[in-house]
Structure formats: structure tokens, C-alpha cells
Amino acid sequence: MVSIDEIVKEVRSKGRIIGAPESLLVVHDSPQSDGTPYVKIVDGFCFYISTERGLEISKKKASNLDQILYFIFSRITKRMASDYELRNRIPHQDCRRIIFEKQISLLKKLDESWASRRQQEIVSTLINHPYDDEL
Template sequence: MHLKVRERGQIFEDKIAKDVDELLYWIFSGITFSMACDFELKNRIETQDCRRMIFEKQNELLKKLNDDWQEREIECQTNILKNYPIDDFAGLRASYCSKLRKKGYSEKDIEKIAYKKYPFK
């Protein structure tokens, strides 16, 4: 079984599943991620890395479908966080950078000022 995901005519994902369970996991992982993103957007906490809520909600949804899928997703999320750790100030920092950019600051100065005000935790 082959799963291809296209976006605007470009292949975004191209995977071959070894069995139906794997294919269903991939499909529902994508669906629950989208649902979790919608949930986070409606319930956003500005001082919290959005992935905290997204991952929690996605895991809750996957658990309702299949405990093994939830465990697989938690493993994927853990790997993501190893490479891209939680940063609760990322959203605030991005908004602040945008304001500084509009005021004409250089990118070098923007980074210094923004990280001083909203440090990476």
C-alpha cells in the first residue's frame, strides 16, 4: 500500500506501508494532528509553545482510536522535541520581532533585543 500526499501539485509525502495498520496510523496521525492544530488555535496560550497543546490533544485523540498509535506518535513527538526543544517564548518573540522589524531595526539587532526580552528557556 502506497500513501502519497500532494500539496499544490508537489509530493509532500511518499511512503509504502508494510500493512494496513501502518497505513491507517499514518492517515489518522495526519487527521488528528490537523484536529489538534485547530484546537490549539482556538485555545491558544500566548506564553506557551503551541506544540504542548497540539501534542497533548493529538495523543488524546489517537488514544481513543488505538493505544499503539498513540505510543508511536509519542515516540515521534519525543524525537521532534530532541531536535527542536520546547520554547514557550517563541510566539511572543516572533510577534516582538515583527514589531521591531516595522520600526526599522536590523535583523542582527532584532535578534539581540528579542532574545534579551524573551530568552530561550
């Protein structure tokens, strides 16, 4: 059974590998009501839940430490990649090109399978919402 303490320890350890800011490495264990995810452990499963104004807006179920860490680091690396894109924006290019590339490179430093999983999610997103470089 995974504990909150174990998750926090792993998040901090892996966060150092990618140079994540401390502010992104906070693991909440109760609702924040502002959309910030928290981890809830019930009957051996971890749930990564976001609530906003008392309403659950997202809930992902993980059966092991690897899965919950993937959910957590998908969010952390997306935030880091978005910040990177803001500092390195290319005019008239869909900002997601830089964000997705940076996020994949950060995830690869942590776990190749996480990078592959995220890459598949990005491909799926782009099928329905292709790049628009005329922004």
C-alpha cells in the first residue's frame, strides 16, 4: 500500500532531477477548492482529484506508485514546459509545439515510459485539435 509520505518523498526526489521549483512539488492530501489536485488513498488505490468551488472537476485512479507519480509529474512538467515556452515563444507558431517537446524531454529524464505515455496522449489530442501555426 502506498502512503502519502512515500508519494511526497518520491515527488521531491524526482523533482530535483528535473529542477522543478519547490512550489510545484507540494502534494496535497485534502481538497484545495481552486482546481489544485490532491491525493486521496482509499482501499489501496490512489486518486488524483481536482476540485473547484466544492465540485469535483477531475478524478484519476491509480493502482500503484508509478501511476500516481505519472499523474503528478504530467502536471508538474506541463507547468514547467509552459513557463519555458513563455520565455522562448516563437511568433506565429502554435505554443503547444514548444510545450509538448519540452514536457516530453522532462518526462524522459524521469521515466521513458512516462514520456512514451504522454507522447501518445499528445498524438491523440492533435488528432482532434491540430497545431495552428497562424496564431
